[in-house]
Amino acid sequence: MTQPGGESNVSLGPFTVYNHKTGIYASRLPPPKVPLTSVYDFCLGNVSFDDAGAAITICSTGQTISYGQLKLRSQQFGLGLLTKAKLKPGDTILVALHSSIDFAVCVMAAQFAGLQVALANPDYARRELKHVYNLVKPKKVIIHSTHLGRAAAASIKTFTVVLTDTKLGRGGVLSIGELLADEASAKAAKSYMPGDLNTTAYLPSSSGTTGLPKAVQISHKNLVSMLSMNLNIPGYIPDALSGEQLRVLTFLPFFHAIGLVGQLHLVLKTRGQLFILRPFTPDSLCKAVPEHKINMIGMVPPALTKLMKHPGLSRDTFATVKNVRCGGAPLDAETEAKFLQLTGVEVKQGWGMTELTVAGLDASSGQQTPGSVGCLIPGTLAKVVDVSTREPVEPGQRGELLIKGDQVFRGYVSNPEETKASFTEDGFFRTGDIVTVDPRTGEFSIVDRLKELIKYQGYQVAPADLEGVLISHPKIAAAAVVGRYDKENGTELPCAFVELSVDAQQQQHLSKHALAEEIDQFVRSKVSHHKFLRGGIYFVDKVPVGASGKILRKDVRAMLKSLEQGQHVSLPRSNL
Structure with a gap:
């Protein structure tokens, strides 16, 4: 995505370009070359079935799945959903699971089969789960057996339920084990390639700017573009790793965009290893980091705040960590500085939302002023407009942040009015966040929020x-x-x-x-x-x-x- 009106461009710091004529901000970093491929092929297409490298490990049990096993299991279940469950590409399944190996298998199986994956918090109360179920109208609902009662209370039809952990044998309830295709057929099968990469891949839930939760349409192009943008940021994968495998510790839920795309899919694409920590406690994290030689951690401000109060937090504990990324909410400069003092590791903030697949702003080339959320990521444009006049404001002034890029969602399911209201006539998404842009550095800071969320x-x-x-x-x-x-x-x-x-x-x-x-x-x-x-x-x-x-x-x-x-x-x- 290029910046229009180049003759009016001025540089704000090393990574941001601003056009006084159009009011548009852009990144000086070159836009990524985005492969024309599906989510499945982007993440697992080149993986060999005999790849014994560990992909995902559960910290509490040590359970691990290799890349070869993940690919085979995903293709067995994906093919089974088509041949045994009689689904067809374009159908929707609802995955309501905690972060787990089963979660990864289910979503990658669906992507292999060309299905849309709606996501729900497995701890939703009855009315919340029922709302999502009625909104996305899935053909199958994948849950753990401990949530059967909740699914029944939400009026989810039993014949749509697929259990991850057991064979029930009644009410039409199926299990993953019953739906697995044989190995030979799964290995020979080809992943589904949509004719249009704008086809929806995921339907995560978001409240948007107002109202009840909505299903956000994230396409194959959105997700592949998002990861390509992130990986095109110098230092996003720390240079200090020097060829070392990416070893990411996650306690963030996979049904959330940060966990789903920014951790699970990112790790699979980079052939890293993902360590799932559930539940999160400061003590369990401080033990897991040195035990598994973690070099990258995704954080949210509340967890970071709790962690800094733990006596086990030290430079020795974080000796292997090269990168701590924080999102989900703004983090103040004071907390950033204190964390650096305690661990010797800088916290890098980013900003995004479900409607942007994951992100729109991040630290560029590892440089970031404490308290800011960085600069625009490659291939992304922005405006900052007055909330009353809707006209662009100059750098340094407060205004609503508008975003345009290939990572911006397609729209909300069955909600054309909200979709239309979320975009300007020239195609920028109204984020509802109030920001300022530093005229010296080109960095953005979140200062308020218009939206009710x-x-x-x-x-x-x-x-x-x-x-x-x-x-x-x-x-x-x-x-x-x-x-x-x-x-x-x-x-x-x-x-x-x-x-x-x-x-x-x-x-x-x-x-x-x-x-x-x-x-x-x-x-x-x-x-x-x-x-x-x-x-x-x-x-x-x-x-x-x-x-x-x-x-x-x-x-x-x-x-x-x-x-x-x-x-x-x-x-x-x-x-x-």
């Missing part, structure tokens, strides 16, 4: 989702949910402003603290753990709404700021 420890929380739960409580007339930033733990916490029903207001004997506890437990019974109201519950006379009935979140955030300054909390924040 709350990020709790890297998980996405849609306010509208929680508000729907809250107003179903018989004592609540209206509710507004916003994020409350917790600096100590480096994450936002969902908090609620609640307007009581007339009947509840008239019950003078009600204890507000007891009622807050009741509401908190009510919400916890209906949503997954990352949506708990850890930021508190506040009782207000009236939830602020506009003439159209839309919640005025700016006013709600002002109320939150006022309450925080007054140190008034209706419900003490729960432990993270």
Whole structure:
């Protein structure tokens, strides 16, 4: 992607070009040569069936799968989905699994077969899983047997279920083992090559800029372009590795874009080894790093904050680590500096979102000012526009970040209105993030957010989702949910402003603290753990709404700021 109007270009630092005439930013790094191929062939196409090199290892058990085994198993299951489960290319399967070897096999099998892979958090509550299921309409749903009850509660038809770990033998439920094709047929089979590489490969969930979770259409071209862009950044794979195999420690969920593309697919493409750490604890991480000679770790700010409080964190512990990459939320410069002091390893920040497959900004050539999220990655254009006039603002001024590039998603499933609203007339995606660009270095910093989305420890929380739960409580007339930033733990916490029903207001004997506890437990019974109201519950006379009935979140955030300054909390924040 080239920068138009070259005669008006000026350099901002070594890696950013800005055009005063068009208001467009671009990277000085050359755009990558993107192979015209599918996700499967890009990652595993050149792998030999007898490749004994370790691909994925589970830290807690030592279970490992080699590259040859991963390719064979993926092709056996992929072919079985076509021949035994009678699926056809273009059909959708829903994978609701924790990060695991089974997860990798399932998604690569689907890519081999030309299927669309929708992704869901396996810990979704009934209503959340049902929402995703009804949205993507999968032909098969792949889960672990421990989640059968949850799938049934979400009204998932039993004959669509495929279990990873056992053969049930009733209700039409199948297992992976029953669907595997024989080895000879699997080895002889050819991977599906879509006629159009804009064909959807993955359907991860995202809240977009507003509303309930949406299914994001990520194409083969999106994903292959994304990885090609990242690998075209000098120093993205540290030069210090000097030919050494990439050994990545991951505790981030594969159903999230960072884990799926930025770790699983990246490692497979580079023939690295991926070590899965579940669950994450500072102690387990500090033991795993030296044990497995980890040289690259993906982080999110809350985990980094917890890690720095652990006595086992030291330069010796991180002696093999060459690269720590952090995303999911902004990380302050103070925390970056402290981590460097403790470990001797710099933290490199990037920025992205599900709609960008993974990323749009990253450290260029290893250089980055602490607190910034780096510069545009190769092949990506950006604008920064005034939120009111929608006109470009000059470097140094605040504005909404707009992005254009081959990694930008195709649209939201069955939601043309939201898709159209997410793009400008000239094809830039409206990210909803407010940024500034340093005129001296060309680096971007995230300073605010227009969108309603709350990020709790890297998980996405849609306010509208929680508000729907809250107003179903018989004592609540209206509710507004916003994020409350917790600096100590480096994450936002969902908090609620609640307007009581007339009947509840008239019950003078009600204890507000007891009622807050009741509401908190009510919400916890209906949503997954990352949506708990850890930021508190506040009782207000009236939830602020506009003439159209839309919640005025700016006013709600002002109320939150006022309450925080007054140190008034209706419900003490729960432990993270």
